Amino acid sequence: MSLLSIRNLHASIGDKEILKGVNLEINKGEVHSIMGPNGNGKSTLAAVIAGNSKFTVTQGEVIFKGKNLLEMPIDVRAAEGIFLGFQYPVEIPGVSISNFMRTAVNEQRKYRGLDPLSASEFLKLMEEKKKVVEMTTKLANRSVNEGFSGGEKKKNEIFQMAMLDPIMSFLDETDSGLDIDALRIVANGVNKLRSSENAIVVITHYQRLLDYIVPDFVHVLYEGKIVKSGTKELALELEAKGYEWIREELESKQK
Amino acid sequence: MxxxxxxxxxxxxxxxxxxxxxxxxxxxxxxxxxxxxxxxxxxxxxxxxxxxxxxxxxxxxxxxxxxxxxxxxxxxxxxxxxxxxxxxxxxxxxxxxxxxxxxxxxxxxxxxxxxxxxxxxxxxxxxxxxxxxxxxxxxxxxxxxxxxxxxxxxxxxxxxxxxxxxxxxxxxxxxxxxxxxxxxxxxxxxxxxxxxxxxxxxxxxxxxxxxxxxxxxxxxxxxxxxxxxxxxxxxxxxxxxxxxxxxxxxxxxxxxxxxxxxxxxxxEHCDTQMHGLYLMDKEQRIDNYVYVEHALPNCTSSELFKGILDDSAHATFNGHVLVCEHATKTDASQSNKNILLTDKAMVDSKPFLEIYNDDVKCSHGSTIGQLDETALFYIRSRGISERTAKTLLMYAFCDEVIQKIAITALADRLSDMVKKRLHGELTVCDECALHCSVPECKFEIDVTKL
Known part of the structure; x- marks a missing residue:
């Protein structure tokens, strides 16, 4: 049985259908990359999995660890092990990162029937996980993402992923807005979190990121569907040729 | 009587x-x-x-x-x-x-x-x-x-x-x-x-x-x-x-x-900083009137008033900054921000500047709104329940005013009291001998209604 099974998923925002029948099977230990032109549903797919209520699922199902994911509230999905690395992390003035993460870690522990971490256990965990993305600044008292540079925001997403230790992560354009050094740090961070017990979906436009995070599978999401899947070589081909040939190939198939 | x-x-x-x-x-x-x-x-x-x-x-x-x-x-x-x-x-x-x-x-x-x-x-x-x-x-x-x-x-x-x-x-x-x-x-x-x-x-x-x-x-x-x-x-x-x-x-x-x-x-060279926070519910009324007069040059004033209103509570902010003719280089700001938790809660906000000098820097603003949906989604996506997420956001909203308190011990205590109030637990200032508020007047923001 797959870890995550997306079957014929359709989703709309208002009257506009964005996902038009996505099928995807993900197993533990795998890294998938989803590529595709802008506005074709990549971010929507990640948002729907995380439970963003802006989108309405009109058809299909998503099975996670054998459970119906679409029936779960947003926070239950997270506690079950879903994580979304945001393309645009939200600034929350007045909520410190340490308070935010401590609340999240302990609410997730509560869901799993575990005791909350003590203050010292939590601080120890935080210090350990900061190293994953080479975070050196005194984070604890800073408000979540407030006044962060683009690079700091993305590092903070991966830091949160490290803290929460999810089973199934969707990283939505985690490479956008990063300089070369930050890209390396963020990508290395993701690699450190990769294990045989979890799975990661990397949504990106650029082969560059995949030089660091080498995917097992690459998919092209085009007009709301996955139209082509392959191995990491597909990403190189896309980088070289662009998306035009995908469209041509599809059109010739339809004929 | x-x-x-x-x-x-x-x-x-x-x-x-x-x-x-x-x-x-x-x-x-x-x-x-x-x-x-x-x-x-x-x-x-x-x-x-x-x-x-x-x-x-x-x-x-x-x-x-x-x-x-x-x-x-x-x-x-x-x-x-x-x-x-x-x-x-x-x-x-x-x-x-x-x-x-x-x-x-x-x-x-x-x-x-x-x-x-x-x-x-x-x-x-x-x-x-x-x-x-x-x-x-x-x-x-x-x-x-x-x-x-x-x-x-x-x-x-x-x-x-x-x-x-x-x-x-x-x-x-x-x-x-x-x-x-x-x-x-x-x-x-x-x-x-x-x-x-x-x-x-x-x-x-x-x-x-x-x-x-x-x-x-x-x-x-x-x-x-x-x-x-x-x-x-x-x-x-x-x-x-x-x-x-x-x-x-x-x-x-x-x-x-x-x-x-x-x-x-x-x-000259006076400075006024006037801040306020109000958390009202039921049929409660809060009315903050602030008049600040800049009579002479080089004075500064800033006002920040924030509030959360539940049930049928009604708040008023009426701010009036008067900059007199001789008050050059005045620097004045007024800000009033409100969160309404129900359809019946109400705010009348009126920041007001009256200026008789050209060489001044003055600003005023007012917002009335609900909790930010994007931020709520972000917080919940980390496994935090809807109720806790809303409390976190409300607390964060209040924090800006509490941070203006220069006595750390007092700010910490007020921070605790605000947190408790938002959790619906506030009865008294912890262990205070007064027991001024008995349980029936505790603050109950009913987040399930949001």
Whole structure:
């Protein structure tokens, strides 16, 4: 049985259908990359999995660890092990990162029937996980993402992923807005979190990121569907040729 | 027990002026006898409505000399000098204290006898314009504190003024505080208005503060009254050159509260920072009026008032900054931000600038809205329940005002109280001997309704 099974998923925002029948099977230990032109549903797919209520699922199902994911509230999905690395992390003035993460870690522990971490256990965990993305600044008292540079925001997403230790992560354009050094740090961070017990979906436009995070599978999401899947070589081909040939190939198939 | 308005009217006609301030009381009386308890169409008083209290029968408290009020306030790391006003009267042991530094603290009525020149010099001169509630207080106040700080005195320990109401019958209180802070002195006040039980009460309290040259005053107000109480709270502040004021009013509970603030900066290089936070629910009313006058050049003022309103609560923010003709290089800002949790909660927000000089920097703004959906999604996507996520966001909203409190120990305590209130748990300031709010007046933001 797959870890995550997306079957014929359709989703709309208002009257506009964005996902038009996505099928995807993900197993533990795998890294998938989803590529595709802008506005074709990549971010929507990640948002729907995380439970963003802006989108309405009109058809299909998503099975996670054998459970119906679409029936779960947003926070239950997270506690079950879903994580979304945001393309645009939200600034929350007045909520410190340490308070935010401590609340999240302990609410997730509560869901799993575990005791909350003590203050010292939590601080120890935080210090350990900061190293994953080479975070050196005194984070604890800073408000979540407030006044962060683009690079700091993305590092903070991966830091949160490290803290929460999810089973199934969707990283939505985690490479956008990063300089070369930050890209390396963020990508290395993701690699450190990769294990045989979890799975990661990397949504990106650029082969560059995949030089660091080498995917097992690459998919092209085009007009709301996955139209082509392959191995990491597909990403190189896309980088070289662009998306035009995908469209041509599809059109010739339809004929 | 008699009708409150009748009591005021009758007392005004039969006024026996006190020594030293008799002329001011007579003038107040004349104003009141002409105007009565009316405010015409004055914008400043537009939303003020204490008629249910004025038309009610309330007792006028008698001085209770035998009452020894023992109060302990156990905010960690906060050591204060405590002064108690019990049902509008100064406790016997606080009657008159003179410290080694020459600071005078005690009953205003007592000071009229011992320091008549000092009192008459400052009493009743702070407000720019008379109003009926002020006139009533000037003529009929029971007592209050007189605090005189000589020049060049730095009082490190905050002075905590406790206004406690405890009575078997509903009360009408009028207290008066008069504070003078000498040149280059520093002082911090923590002013707690608490009710002891669920009885109805109406307070019409006036505090006048004179801040002389280069002196600095911090004034923190905590309002935690029961749902049946009315509080007409006036602060009239007058500042000389180089003086600065930091004021922060945290209104946690109360039936109907009006904070009427008038600040006049009469010298150059004055700075006023006035902040407020209000968390109201049920049928509660909160009305913050802030008037700041920039009379001369190079003064700065900033106002930040934030509030969360649940159920059918109603808040008003009425801010007025007057920049006079000669007040070049004025820097003034006003901001009022509100979160409404229900369709019935209401805010009237009116930031207002009146400017008669071209070389100034002034800004004002007001927002009324709900919790940010994007932020809620972000927080919940980390495994935090909807209820906790909303509480986190509400707390974060309040935090900006709490961070303006310069005393860390007080900020920490208030931060805790706000958190508890948002969780629907607030009853009293932790372990406070007052037990001012009994469980039935706890704050209950019902997040399930959001």
């Amino acid at each position: 008699e009708n409150t308005l009748n009591y005021i009217n009758t007392s005004m006609h039969n006024l026996q002026p006190l020594p030293a301030i008799g002329n001011k009381q007579t003038a107040a009386c004349q104003y009141y006898n002409t105007h009565g308890m009316t405010f015409g169409k004055d914008e400043v008083w537009r939303f003020v409505d204490f008629s249910s209290f004025l038309n009610d029968s309330l007792d006028i408290p008698e001085s209770d000399e035998t009452h020894e009020y023992e109060f302990t306030c156990n905010i960690p790391n906060l050591d204060t000098t405590r002064l108690t006003l019990f049902n509008g009267y100064v406790s016997a042991h606080d009657k008159m204290i003179v410290t080694e530094q020459g600071v005078i603290m005690g009953s205003l009525k007592e000071a009229l006898k011992t320091y008549p020149e000092l009192v008459s010099k400052y009493f009743g001169t702070c407000s720019k314009k008379e109003n009926s509630f002020l006139a009533s207080n000037t003529a009929l106040f029971t007592d209050g504190f007189f605090i005189y700080v000589p020049d060049n005195v730095f009082i490190e320990k905050p002075i905590q003024i406790l206004g406690v109401i405890k009575s078997q019958t509903p009360l009408f209180l009028q207290t008066r505080n008069l504070i003078y802070v000498g040149k280059n002195s520093r002082i911090t006040f923590i002013h707690c208005d608490d009710s002891y039980n669920q009885n109805r009460s109406f307070s019409n309290n006036v505090t006048e503060i004179f801040i002389d040259r280069d002196a600095h005053v911090e004034h923190y107000k905590m309002q935690n009254m029961n749902n049946n109480s009315g509080l007409m709270n006036h602060n009239y502040i007058s500042m000389e050159q180089g003086a600065s004021l930091l004021s922060n009013a945290i209104s946690l509970n109360g039936g109907n509260i009006r904070n009427h603030n008038e600040v006049r900066m009469l010298g």
